[in-house]
Amino acid sequence: MIELSEELLLRMYYKMNQARYFEEKLDELVSKGKVHGTVHLAIGQEASGVMPCLALEEGDLVSMSHRSHVQAIGFGLDVNLMMAECLGKYTGYCKGKGGSMHIADVENGNLGGNGIVGGGFNLSCGAALTQKYHNTGKVVLCFAGDGATNTGSFHESLNLASIWKLPVVFFIENNQYGMSNPVENHINIENISDRSEAYNIPGLTIDGNDFLGVYNTATKALRYARAGKGPVLIEAKTYRYSGHSKSDKQLYRDKRELIEWQKKDPLLKMKEYLRENRVFTEKQILKMEEEARVSIEQAVEFAQKSPQPELTTILEDVYA
Amino acid sequence: MMKTSDMIKMTYRDAIRLGITEEMRQDKDVIFLGEDIGTYGGAFGVSKGLLEEFGEERILDTPISEGAIVGTAVGAATTGLRPICEMMFMDFITLGMDALVNQGAKMRYLFGGQSQVPMVLRLPAGSGTGAAAQHSQSLEAWLCHVPGLKVVTPSSPAQAKGLIKAAIRDNNPVCFIEHKMLYDAVGLVPIDEDYILEIGKTIVERPGKDVTIVAYGTTLLKAIEAAEFLEEEGIKVEILNPLTLYPIEMQPIIDSVIKTGCLIVAHEAVKTGGLGGEIVARVVESEAFDYLTAPIIRLGGLDVPIPFNQELEAATVPQRNDFVHGVYRLLNRI
Numbered sequence: 141m142i143e144l145s146e147e148l149l150l151r152m153y154y155k156m157n158q159a160r161y162f163e164e165k166l167d168e169l170v171s172k173g174k175v176h177g178t179v180h181l182a183i184g185q186e187a188s189g190v191m192p193c194l195a196l197e198e199g200d201l202v203s204m205s206h207r208s209h210v211q212a213i214g215f216g217l218d219v220n221l222m223m224a225e226c227l228g229k230y231t232g233y234c235k236g237k238g239g240s241m242h243i244a245d246v247e248n249g250n251l252g253g254n255g256i257v258g259g260g261f262n263l264s265c266g267a268a269l270t271q272k273y274h275n276t277g278k279v280v281l282c283f284a285g286d287g288a289t290n291t292g293s294f295h296e297s298l299n300l301a302s303i304w305k306l307p308v309v310f311f312i313e314n315n316q317y318g319m320s321n322p323v324e325n326h327i328n329i330e331n332i333s334d335r336s337e338a339y340n341i342p343g344l345t346i347d348g349n350d351f352l353g354v355y356n357t358a359t360k361a362l363r364y365a366r367a368g369k370g371p372v373l374i375e376a377k378t379y380r381y382s383g384h385s386k387s388d389k390q391l392y393r394d395k396r397e398l399i400e401w402q403k404k405d406p407l408l409k410m411k412e413y414l415r416e417n418r419v420f421t422e423k424q425i426l427k428m429e430e431e432a433r434v435s436i437e438q439a440v441e442f443a444q445k446s447p448q449p450e451l452t453t454i455l456e457d458v459y460a
Numbered sequence: 461m462m463k464t465s466d467m468i469k470m471t472y473r474d475a476i477r478l479g480i481t482e483e484m485r486q487d488k489d490v491i492f493l494g495e496d497i498g499t500y501g502g503a504f505g506v507s508k509g510l511l512e513e514f515g516e517e518r519i520l521d522t523p524i525s526e527g528a529i530v531g532t533a534v535g536a537a538t539t540g541l542r543p544i545c546e547m548m549f550m551d552f553i554t555l556g557m558d559a560l561v562n563q564g565a566k567m568r569y570l571f572g573g574q575s576q577v578p579m580v581l582r583l584p585a586g587s588g589t590g591a592a593a594q595h596s597q598s599l600e601a602w603l604c605h606v607p608g609l610k611v612v613t614p615s616s617p618a619q620a621k622g623l624i625k626a627a628i629r630d631n632n633p634v635c636f637i638e639h640k641m642l643y644d645a646v647g648l649v650p651i652d653e654d655y656i657l658e659i660g661k662t663i664v665e666r667p668g669k670d671v672t673i674v675a676y677g678t679t680l681l682k683a684i685e686a687a688e689f690l691e692e693e694g695i696k697v698e699i700l701n702p703l704t705l706y707p708i709e710m711q712p713i714i715d716s717v718i719k720t721g722c723l724i725v726a727h728e729a730v731k732t733g734g735l736g737g738e739i740v741a742r743v744v745e746s747e748a749f750d751y752l753t754a755p756i757i758r759l760g761g762l763d764v765p766i767p768f769n770q771e772l773e774a775a776t777v778p779q780r781n782d783f784v785h786g787v788y789r790l791l792n793r794i
Binding site: 201235244263264268270292303460 | 491517520522523525527528530531532533534535536537538539540541543558559562563567568569570571572573574575576577578607608610631632
């Protein structure tokens with residue numbers, strides 16, 4: 141059993157709440173027409189997005205999917221800079237050039253969100269190759285969704301990572317839909333992790349809404365990869381409450397399905413855990429939630445007050 | 461001017477290998493990955509002997525997974541290595557295009573300048589080997605349509621060494637196009653380990669005054685043959701070689717057209733949508749427009765997949781006589 145300190149539990153609960161508020165606030169801004177372009181929200185996926193990141197060690201790297209805000213908050217990115225990027229501001233992580241889908245903090249090991257489904261797999265192999273080559277002892281955590289596991293790059297990457305024993309953990313958030321396509325319509329096996337067998341690497345399917353299970357499994361997988369034993373494939377079954385993006389009318393799913401999953405909400409489950417185990421007082425729990433909410437309000441304020449990029453920046457940073 | 465004593469004779473293939481070897485010796489972060497580049501020595505023998513010198517950690521034989529080769533190189537480059545990767549044939553870049561175009565080329569810009577992607581993608585291109593339509597293409601126009609990439613192509617052994625070294629030292633993804641029919645071409649190559657050909661330059665290969673020809677790859681050699689033939693008739697052709705196809709340096713071409721008033725632009729790649737059209741457009745947009753004395757001629761590959769049969773294959777791409785006839789037409793000699 142992995143020891144959970146109070147400090148870690150606090151961080152877990154705070155970040156999951158921060159992620160939820162971030163997405164809800166962004167949803168609100170989108171519906172008010174305050175966001176140019178689209179956003180991909182991961183409400184409901186807070187445990188599967190945040191927990192693997194909290195299992196990382198200092199110096200580990202992460203590559204994120206197109207639905208990356210929750211993952212980014214888990215990794216420790218600054219919500220002010222994230223929100224500013226979502227609003228296209230110069231103070232954002234990418235100076236307003238990437239937007240919601242491409243938040244990154246490369247210097248600190250965050251290799252960014254990726255607008256190409258499956259685009260991050262082989263980038264992660266490359267980042268892992270660097271760690272192996274320089275013997276850094278660091279691991280790359282590669283996030284992707286269920287849909288991404290049907291791309292060629294998924295299979296090429298798992299094979300390459302397996303034969304070269306690259307220190308990478310492929311973490312699949314199976315949120316049940318590839319855009320509108322239900323997973324049973326696009327994958328003909330029960331568990332995506334079964335695909336690991338074809339590459340002779342460990343594969344695990346877990347409840348993606350169970351914060352503790354996700355954290356423990358990610359910790360073990362990262363330890364395995366760090367020990368030089370090669371990659372691990374994890375599938376976390378979870379659910380996204382929002383549509384694929386802002387234009388999604390969600391005609392492909394039954395509202396009852398959503399309600400069933402909301403009963404298994406990752407934040408609720410963690411709150412129950414905290415109450416049952418009397419880790420924090422009710423007051424402390426409320427305080428954490430409030431602090432998380434305020435941090436997002438402040439992020440919106442920061443973003444809205446931030447300047448637009450100057451037109452002269454258009455030509456900057458095409459080449460190094 | 462370099463003294464002959466500072467040069468050695470070698471093939472284009474050996475010159476590329478020499479450039480890679482020198483760079484790998486002086487920078488431990490340079491690694492090389494591709495299909496059959498280890499013991500086999502690469503499909504065209506470019507990496508022969510590198511495994512023995514640099515070992516399996518730096519010379520990485522990959523599975524037949526072009527997307528993973530390019531994508532892994534991008535990921536490695538972003539995190540501190542300087543990978544060289546090889547597509548066995550340029551045609552196979554179709555399988556690595558996402559990693560190259562959507563990831564490697566755009567990462568720096570998308571992230572607001574946070575990252576750099578110092579990698580080289582080696583691409584053996586062109587026809588003449590009897591390998592038919594899936595192993596003979598010249599696809600540089602695709603790559604020259606992607607801001608964030610640099611595209612270079614040497615036509616001589618010396619250029620091959622100077623450019624591969626520059627490409628490896630560059631902090632951007634550089635597509636290095638090697639024409640397969642040049643691998644055995646022999647020339648003098650500077651032995652200086654700091655001999656670098658700056659990326660972004662168009663050079664005058666042969667000075668002249670009557671007609672300007674812009675060509676690269678093996679097509680350049682055909683243009684030179686034509687120029688030698690025409691010289692006997694007193695016609696002096698000026699030949700320009702855009703060693704960097706993208707971003708291309710236009711001024712030397714514009715200056716030459718101002719001098720000659722006549723222009724032929726040529727390449728093996730399919731004429732429609734080819735780079736020749738872009739070069740021509742930039743010439744007519746420039747001050748050189750007023751100096752043109754005849755319509756511009758574009759020579760390019762026919763709009764067909766490259767056929768297998770030797771005669772058909774040769775007839776698909778511009779040859780020496782196409783240049784000769786072109787020059788005659790421009791000078792009203794036919």
